[in-house]
Amino acid sequence: MMDMPFLKDVLIPPLLEGLVVTLKLIICSIPFGFVTGILIATGRVYGNRYISFLCKVYVIIFKGCPLLMLLFIIYFGLPSLGISFSPFCAAVIGFVICNGAYNSEYIRGAIQSVKYGQMRAALALGMTMRQAIMNIILPQAMRRAVPGISNEIIYLIKYSSLAYMLTCIELTGAGKIVASRYFKFTFVFMVIGFIYLMLVTIASKLLGMLEKKLEIPGLIK
Amino acid sequence: MKTEDNLILKVEDIHKSYGNTEVLKGVSFEVKKGETKVFIGPSGTGKSTLLRCINQLTLPDSGRVWLHGEEVTHSGKNINIYRQKMGMVFQNFNLFDHLTALKNVEISLIKVRGMKKKEATEKALEELKQVGMEAQAGLYPAELSGGQAQRVSIARALAMDPDVMLFDEPTSALDPELTGEVLEVMKKLALGGMTMLVVTHEIGFAYSVANEIIFMEKGRILESGPPQKLVNNPRFERTKQFLSRLSELYKLGDEK
Ligand SMILES: Nc1ncnc2c1ncn2[C@@H]1O[C@H](COP(=O)(O)OP(=O)(O)OP(=O)(O)O)[C@@H](O)[C@H]1O
Ligand SMILES: [Mg+2]
Numbered sequence: 001m002m003d004m005p006f007l008k009d010v011l012i013p014p015l016l017e018g019l020v021v022t023l024k025l026i027i028c029s030i031p032f033g034f035v036t037g038i039l040i041a042t043g044r045v046y047g048n049r050y051i052s053f054l055c056k057v058y059v060i061i062f063k064g065c066p067l068l069m070l071l072f073i074i075y076f077g078l079p080s081l082g083i084s085f086s087p088f089c090a091a092v093i094g095f096v097i098c099n100g101a102y103n104s105e106y107i108r109g110a111i112q113s114v115k116y117g118q119m120r121a122a123l124a125l126g127m128t129m130r131q132a133i134m135n136i137i138l139p140q141a142m143r144r145a146v147p148g149i150s151n152e153i154i155y156l157i158k159y160s161s162l163a164y165m166l167t168c169i170e171l172t173g174a175g176k177i178v179a180s181r182y183f184k185f186t187f188v189f190m191v192i193g194f195i196y197l198m199l200v201t202i203a204s205k206l207l208g209m210l211e212k213k214l215e216i217p218g219l220i221k
Numbered sequence: 222m223k224t225e226d227n228l229i230l231k232v233e234d235i236h237k238s239y240g241n242t243e244v245l246k247g248v249s250f251e252v253k254k255g256e257t258k259v260f261i262g263p264s265g266t267g268k269s270t271l272l273r274c275i276n277q278l279t280l281p282d283s284g285r286v287w288l289h290g291e292e293v294t295h296s297g298k299n300i301n302i303y304r305q306k307m308g309m310v311f312q313n314f315n316l317f318d319h320l321t322a323l324k325n326v327e328i329s330l331i332k333v334r335g336m337k338k339k340e341a342t343e344k345a346l347e348e349l350k351q352v353g354m355e356a357q358a359g360l361y362p363a364e365l366s367g368g369q370a371q372r373v374s375i376a377r378a379l380a381m382d383p384d385v386m387l388f389d390e391p392t393s394a395l396d397p398e399l400t401g402e403v404l405e406v407m408k409k410l411a412l413g414g415m416t417m418l419v420v421t422h423e424i425g426f427a428y429s430v431a432n433e434i435i436f437m438e439k440g441r442i443l444e445s446g447p448p449q450k451l452v453n454n455p456r457f458e459r460t461k462q463f464l465s466r467l468s469e470l471y472k473l474g475d476e477k
Contacts, residue, residue: 120278121315121374125329125381126305135332140319216319218363 003187011178011188018174019195025088025160025170029095030153036096037103037149038138044104045111046133055104062101068162070094075166087168091160099156106148110141143214150207157199171195227254228290229416230385235274235284237267244270245281246440252385257417259427259448262437263463268420269312271437272387275418276307288384305333308378312390314370316362322349322373323358326380334381348376352406368399372406379410386410388419424467428452436460 044055062070075090085093114137122132164173171192179188230252237245244267252258260268273279275286277293277300286293293303317325326345330336336344349355352372362370371391378386388407392400404426411417411430421427427434428448435445436455444456452468455461 115315117311117313117315118317121309121311121317122329123278124276124304124307124309125377126301126333127329128301131332135328136317140317143319216363217361219318219361 003184006182006184006187007191010182011175011191014174014178015171015191015195018169018171021088021163021168021170021174022157022160022172022199025091025095025163025168026153026157028092029099029156029160032092032096033099033103033152033156034149036100037107037145038142040100040104041107041111042133042138044108046129059101059104062097063105067094067098067159068165070098071162071166087163087166090166091163091168094162095156095160098159099152102152102155103145103149106145106152107141109148110144111137113144114140143216146207146211146214150204150211153203153207154200157203158196161196228252229254229288230275230418231287231290232271232275233285233287235271235281235286237270237274237279237281244440245274245284247284248437248440248442249284250435250442250445252416252418254416255414256432257411257415257419257430258433258435259431260418260420260435260437261422261424261427261463261467262443266437267440268437269389272309272389272418272420275387276304276309278309301333305329305381306384308381308383308386310371310374310378310386310388310391312393314362314367314374314394316365316370316374316377318362321359321361322354322365325362325373326377329377330380345376345380348380349373351379352376353402366399367395368402371395371403375403375406375410385416385418388417388421390420390422392421392423422467422470424452424464436463438463 040055040058043051044059045052047055071091071094074094075085075087078084118136118140119132122136123129127135160170161172163170164176167173169177175188175192179185182188228251232251233249235245235248236243248267248271250258260271262268270279274281274284275293277286277296281294284294288303288306291303293300296303316322317328320328323342323345326348327338327341330341330344331338334341346355346358349358352375354369354372354376357365357369357373362373365373375391391407392403395403400423404423407417407419408426408430419427419431431448433445434448434451436443436451436459438459444451444460451460452464455464
């Protein structure tokens with residue numbers, strides 16, 4: 001079963017290349033997904049009725065639509081409207097849209113869990129609504145949303161493999177090519193599975209540390 | 222509108238309904254510079270609603286509020302300027318949970334007044350000192366006792382150099398042994414010339430500090446007057462009943 005030369009010379013080099021693409025996909029998607037989540041959640045809670053409605057529609061559509069379908073629309077569908085992206089960009093856009101929709105749900109819940117007294121106190125000091133949201137509400141809400149957003153990042157790591165369906169050769173795609181050529185599916189995918197497991201473990205650890213670091217002293221959850 | 226120079230706040234015929242219930246049924250009063258007015262009255266009478274109508278955290282259905290002769294109601298975006306001039310202290314403190322005591326005081330100086338960080342820190346520490354909380358400047362709200370938290374929230378409001386302070390039952394959420402330290406700070410403020418509107422059931426405080434006690438019932442001011450007169454010689458039976466219940470609970474004339 002263990003075939004060292006195959007592993008070292010044939011499998012690892014393309015997997016490493018694929019891993020780099022996977023990491024790029026994830027690292028590009030996380031910040032935009034994060035910001036999208038904040039914007040959509042804030043728009044939904046504090047926006048006027050039209051903005052709030054639009055944000056709600058966004059969430060309903062992109063939470064309900066299978067990610068793969070969304071990716072196909074972006075990569076294969078939009079070019080017919082004259083908008084085309086590289087496979088990598090199309091994948092990142094799809095991930096950001098989807099990740100942002102889910103993040104916004106966690107953030108919205110977190111915003112609503114901040115007691116209204118906090119807003120009241122901020123306004124009473126003469127802050128504008130915007131200042132109160134930026135300086136008082138969101139900093140508290142984001143801390144509460146960290147566990148949820150962390151989960152979404154973990155999902156993102158795993159569903160980044162869907163980029164392969166857009167011919168963006170990331171970790172899974174790179175492995176698939178090797179596996180098909182040498183007909184070693186079980187072994188190759190076990191190695192890939194192990195790499196994802198490592199990625200997820202490292203990410204969980206880092207996110208756990210972040211959560212700990214953001215904890216407010218004296219506050220028992 | 223032209224006003225007497227020493228008139229700070231004028232509240233005129235405030236009405237407010239929630240759904241079909243009229244919570245405030247036309248409340249008017251005036252406050253002169255340096256005065257302390259204490260509002261008392263049964264639960265659900267609209268005292269909190271009244272205070273919130275003054276700084277427009279709650280929008281009254283009708284009626285007007287003036288600060289220094291400038292209309293606060295219908296002031297649009299300027300409301301943020303008037304709110305800076307009207308400090309508010311809440312029953313539940315409402316300190317910003319994610320900020321230390323110092324930053325709680327600092328943040329509005331930086332964000333609202335546009336002060337430099339260093340200058341804001343200095344002023345914030347000075348305000349904390351005024352309420353005896355400079356030693357706890359680095360602690361978070363969850364690490365403070367109720368009395369300490371309330372003193373920080375008073376410092377936070379004072380930092381904006383308000384013309385008038387609105388207190389909504391500042392000691393009601395505190396253990397009895399902690400009310401004293403907050404009342405003391407308030408008393409010091411009042412004696413220092415701060416203009417204050419205080420909703421409280423601490424009748425001892427009202428008796429010794431207030432220029433006027435206002436008894437509210439069912440959304441109206443039933444009667445008002447200097448503490449001695451209102452306590453010893455109320456016009457209405459209702460006032461008398463209410464005061465005697467309060468005195469039982471809070472000990473009249475108890476020097477805190
Ligand atoms: N946001 C709101 N929505 C609906 N009803 C409200 C709201 N705020 C206050 N009320 C109602 O208005 C009435 C007056 O409330 P308010 O809090 O002003 O009374 P209060 O005199 O401060 O009472 P307490 O001494 O209990 O604090 C109450 O019947 C309350 O239920
Ligand atoms: Mg009240």
